[in-house]
Amino acid sequence: MDTTVNVHYKLLCLWSCVMPLSSASLCVAQTLTVPPPAYSIAARRSGVPSNVLFAVALQESGMTLRGKRLPWPWTLNLAGNAQYFATHADACRALRAGLMRLPAFRIDVGLTQINLGHQRRFYQDPCEVLSPNKNLTIAATILREQYRVDEDWLMAAGRYHRPAGGRPAARYRRSVARHLNDLALTEGGRP
Numbered sequence: 201m202d203t204t205v206n207v208h209y210k211l212l213c214l215w216s217c218v219m220p221l222s223s224a225s226l227c228v229a230q231t232l233t234v235p236p237p238a239y240s241i242a243a244r245r246s247g248v249p250s251n252v253l254f255a256v257a258l259q260e261s262g263m264t265l266r267g268k269r270l271p272w273p274w275t276l277n278l279a280g281n282a283q284y285f286a287t288h289a290d291a292c293r294a295l296r297a298g299l300m301r302l303p304a305f306r307i308d309v310g311l312t313q314i315n316l317g318h319q320r321r322f323y324q325d326p327c328e329v330l331s332p333n334k335n336l337t338i339a340a341t342i343l344r345e346q347y348r349v350d351e352d353w354l355m356a357a358g359r360y361h362r363p364a365g366g367r368p369a370a371r372y373r374r375s376v377a378r379h380l381n382d383l384a385l386t387e388g389g390r391p
């Protein structure tokens with residue numbers, strides 16, 4: 201796909217520019233120290249720790265850019281094929297094309313890889329889910345719902361990935377725990 205061929209170059213160019221507060225600068229951290237403001241806002245509204253929401257985003261859409269692992273807002277997973285796009289418009293076009301050939305249950309979208317089939321109640325237009333603020337709000341809501349089961353954020357993260365639990369949820373929990381540990385080490389504290 202043409203939009204993904206030079207995506208890493210385009211992403212580096214984006215990082216070199218000063219981006220408006222309402223765009224991707226809210227969604228990606230310059231360093232792995234503190235979750236960016238958009239994470240804190242969405243997390244606070246849902247009563248979720250911002251570092252948990254950020255760790256989930258790192259797991260779901262993380263990419264290495266300039267030596268740092270960062271979530272990327274315009275990420276799609278189409279039937280197991282992860283794709284990173286330089287712009288919202290590019291990702292939206294690919295998302296619409298994907299929906300023409302795949303069921304919504306096979307498509308995950310954005311920073312936190314919201315599944316379009318399972319989370320239909322949260323959006324009207326699928327491209328809305330590419331909006332970082334919308335995506336983070338949905339993810340924080342889902343994490344809060346999963347937390348209510350046993351009041352454990354790592355268990356909630358595992359169910360976020362796979363509500364039925366099992367080995368996939370356990371692997372996911374371990375990955376999120378590693379991200380939380382990395383965040384805690386860079387902050388000098390605990391998650």
